[in-house]
Amino acid sequence: MLVAMTAMLISVAELSNVISVVAILGCFVGMVLFIMRNMTIFWLHGEDFMFGSPVHNVQAQIPQMKMMKVHIPFTFKLQDPSQSSYQEIRCMVSSQEDYRLLAFWGVSIRELHMFLWRPWSIISSAINFGVPLVGHYQQRGHIIKDVSHKDKVITMSLPKGPHQPLELGTPPRLCYPLVVFLVREPNGTLHPDETVALINVIHIKDSVCTLPTSILAQYLKQANGQLSCLKQLYLATGNPVGYDSGLEFIEGVDQLCVVCQYYPLSRALLPCRHTCICASCFNKLDTCPMCRSPIKSYFCIRNEEYLSECDRPGAAPSKPEPIAQWLQDRLTDFLGFHR
Template sequence: LRFTHTSTPFLHTEEIKCMVSSQEDYRLLAFWGVSIRELHMFLWRPWSVISSAINQGVLLMGHYQQCGFEIKDVSHRDKIITMSLPKGPREPLDLGTPPRLCYPLVIFLVREPRDALHPDETVALINVVHIKDSVCTLPTSILAQYLKQANGQLSCLKQLYLATGNPVSYDSGMEFVEGVDQLCVVCQYYPLSRALLPCRHTCICASCFNKLDTCPMCRSPIKSYFCIRNEEYLPECDRPGAPPTKPEPIAQWLQDRLTDFLGFHR
């Protein structure tokens, strides 16, 4: 699950546009003016408690000022969703003066339940969104994103660092990498597709990952990784699970990389 903020709201209509994509069937629930304290206490509860509250329609009941819309959808690629405060004779959001006690907008992306669910699987993505207003004039942005696993574990998503050296959050970083197709810093041929851990540098492709044991940006050891995009660009022989092939000589490999870099056909 992923949430991407794509535009700032129009203050006179309290409208905000989001870009959502999901590889699983999901439910989206939005809440306006959510108590910061109660939200964080609630997120640490067991997943069974949270799931039950969602199914009963009492999620965060009594701890938000206005309830946004709820939608259910199947897996899909990027889709823009427009959110706005519910219409009708209701009081405007009262977020108070800084330091505020309420988040302007909280969005839950919840995976639809299924029979077999591994304890380590992600079941929900919680997005805390700041909306620019006359009191707090910081640009509209995602303040925090939390992953909830079936075993109850709660994790806060951290920033990634692209090869440019600029830190980017998950919301802007995903769109930037996929939209511009920045190239791997090693081969300069395949697009970036893997974020290295624990350093969080996003600088290499899947092909070069198999040839490295340290990050090419900071030289720290690579302990793990995760993909930030699909890796269909890989040749069949380089994809996970492909039968082993005879390694090509290093001289031939370097020559091929140079040929590709100069734009000539092999």
């Protein structure tokens, strides 16, 4: 009996030693796995933990706007707007087609927009008969017919004579100080998408409204009746680029993405209209890097052939070798990550 109890105690002692060794090994393995897991996380996201990350992957896909290129034969710019007044306002005009310039002073805002939304046939007839906006402007200005030409300076002013001064009222005003039409002369059959008129709305600084003299808006009228408001794009340098400058700036070697400073910028963000990033960095952003406003959509201002096939948006990501992929999947499963 005593011998049996002694043997049992020896067995229990040996078993406890084995359990202790197994427990120590288990703790060691757990510690190694814990260190490996955290090292993997740090390897993947260590830079974000240490320094923070200004960019992150966007979950929802931002839609691309389909843009149609429209040829605009006219350009209209103000010359020395700081020196402009109702007695003299100078503008720079160029045209690739024979055209007609019509200026109207003190134009009703409501009636102007109603007139612009009418079909082009009605607008064209009113211009040809000399009765556009009849009864809805205070004074009629210059009427010029000219052939195509490059930049030419035209000086406009209020008509002299026994005219009453403009009555524009106090802000918010119901009348535009000056509206200038550039209308393409009819010459053969027009394609529905061709530009037939450029309408320029101009504010002139006065004692009541002291905002600087500037072009408030520019509207593009097409032969199919489509009316578009032309808006400027804003470069990373802060300089606006209007329709008259075209998109030639994108060919410059100095126009690089503000994020990577490597690829040329190729996308204009909406609604802020900042043109500041490339296609590669676009997929890592959901806010504009210039003004931090949310990106609702975008359009491309140039081709993106500078990106390789694997880097282009929408392209299938390159896959590693089968063995490497298998090892990566096993390690991911072992460490408890989701694939």
